[in-house]
Amino acid sequence: MVQYSSFRVDTAFAALSDPTRRGVLEQLGRADASITDLAGKFHMTLTGMKKHVGVLQEAGFVTTQKVGRVRTCKLGPRGLEEEAAWISRYRQLWAARFDALDTVIEELKRKEKSDGRRKTRRA
Amino acid sequence: MVQYSSFRVDTAFAALSDPTRRGVLEQLGRADASITDLAGKFHMTLTGMKKHVGVLQEAGFVTTQKVGRVRTCKLGPRGLEEEAAWISRYRQLWAARFDALDTVIEELKRKEKSDGRRKTRRA
DNA sequence: TATATACGGAACCACATGGTTCAGTATTCA
DNA sequence: TGAATACTGAACCATGTGGTTCCGTATATA
Numbered sequence: 001m002v003q004y005s006s007f008r009v010d011t012a013f014a015a016l017s018d019p020t021r022r023g024v025l026e027q028l029g030r031a032d033a034s035i036t037d038l039a040g041k042f043h044m045t046l047t048g049m050k051k052h053v054g055v056l057q058e059a060g061f062v063t064t065q066k067v068g069r070v071r072t073c074k075l076g077p078r079g080l081e082e083e084a085a086w087i088s089r090y091r092q093l094w095a096a097r098f099d100a101l102d103t104v105i106e107e108l109k110r111k112e113k114s115d116g117r118r119k120t121r122r123a
Numbered sequence: 124m125v126q127y128s129s130f131r132v133d134t135a136f137a138a139l140s141d142p143t144r145r146g147v148l149e150q151l152g153r154a155d156a157s158i159t160d161l162a163g164k165f166h167m168t169l170t171g172m173k174k175h176v177g178v179l180q181e182a183g184f185v186t187t188q189k190v191g192r193v194r195t196c197k198l199g200p201r202g203l204e205e206e207a208a209w210i211s212r213y214r215q216l217w218a219a220r221f222d223a224l225d226t227v228i229e230e231l232k233r234k235e236k237s238d239g240r241r242k243t244r245r246a
Numbered sequence: 247t248a249t250a251t252a253c254g255g256a257a258c259c260a261c262a263t264g265g266t267t268c269a270g271t272a273t274t275c276a
Numbered sequence: 277t278g279a280a281t282a283c284t285g286a287a288c289c290a291t292g293t294g295g296t297t298c299c300g301t302a303t304a305t306a
Contacts, residue, residue: 029216093152
């Protein structure tokens with residue numbers, strides 16, 4: 001029984017809301033990398049990148065391991081299951097909400113076409 | 124290749140990172156509501172709720188309409204398409220990254236199977 | 247008309263975020 | 277050994293966030 005805590009989803013979505021961090025995830029999807037590698041690739045200081053990696057690690061998206069003086073980052077065990085589940089569930093809700101209201105969807109289509117000249121709307 | 128604007132995804136994920144706002148979305152999935160309704164349901168001031176609704180509106184998840192003195196909120200035209208796309212794409216990346224590790228991929232397959240069949244999970 | 251309701255907006259607050267610099271420590275290598 | 281490398285951590289800064297209160301305005305209602 002998968003029970004996702006609100007806290008995890010919070011930190012996960014927060015982690016994903018930064019373009020640098022999404023970039024880091026994509027980068028690590030291609031190859032493992034050190035802090036220095038990532039800092040260089042995203043044009044910021046080591047300290048700055050370390051913070052981002054820390055956030056990703058906190059969210060469970062990244063694991064790191066230090067060998068010698070180099071800390072290597074790689075994708076962690078979480079594959080965004082819970083976030084995918086939340087979004088999927090919401091999309092069902094959303095679709096159901098719009099399915100039920102045919103008139104609204106029609107209204108919406110008309111609106112997108114005529115670009116907001118009509119204000120009269122029944123709901 | 125899907126081209127999604129980084130800005131939109133940023134604000135979308137940021138909007139979803141707050142549990143109150145996710146709650147509001149789920150609530151609006153069940154029924155439209157006024158600011159006062161939502162403020163009461165989530166135990167905060169009108170002004171506080173108005174800010175949350177503003178964030179959701181900015182992200183395109185919610186639309187509002189004022190009739191008389193009541194502003195009614197409803198789910199907007201965006202159904203998290205871009206966010207679902209990003210996550211789906213990342214999950215593929217992630218899975219490919221772990222292809223080498225047999226135990227993990229087995230775990231993934233088992234999970235995806237049960238995910239696809241039964242969506243019985245709650246928030 | 248008087249009053250209660252529902253919102254709008256400004257200002258404030260504590261704390262988080264996304265960066266930086268600076269001063270270390272631990273490793274590697276010539 | 278000594279110098280360069282790779283990171284760590286503290287401190288700082290500007291801005292953003294999630295709330296609040298206070299006051300104002302428009303609308304509904306008795």
